[in-house]
Amino acid sequence: MYFCASCNVYVKDSSVAEHDQTTAHLLSSSKGVSVRKVWLPETNRGYQLLKSMGWQDNGGLGPTGDGKVMPIATTFKTDRAGVGVQPTAKQARITHFPAHDEQQARMAVDGRSEAQRMQDRL
Secondary structure (H helix, E strand, O other): OEEEOOOOEEEOOOOHHHHHOOHHHHHHOOOOOOOOOOOOOOOOHHHHHHHHOOOOOOOOOOOOOOOOOOOOOEOOOOOOOOOOOOOOOOOOEOOOOOOOOHHHHHHOOOOOOHHHHHHHHO
16 A cells, blocks of 8 residues: 555555556646647757747647647648639648658659759759
């Protein structure tokens, strides 16, 4: 039997390791359980900019930290129809594509991605 300071209870039926993995302990611990679906690595330039402006990992955007927490869902426009055309049944999602996206390279006339063409222009 031991006392768990995070939960403020005496634990008799389980070991310390077992108790530390219980839902009750995780919810009452200072770390808590993460509810974020999207995480940026610390090497991400956007993450670094936000941190340099005083953003906290556990808060939202804005001066009080109660703004947007999740990125805005978008659709990746792959057709050439124009912006005002009635949309098809595309599902909005968070779009993050690598610089040399294979799908975009297949769709291009010359078989190269836009990032590769931009690099050649330099």
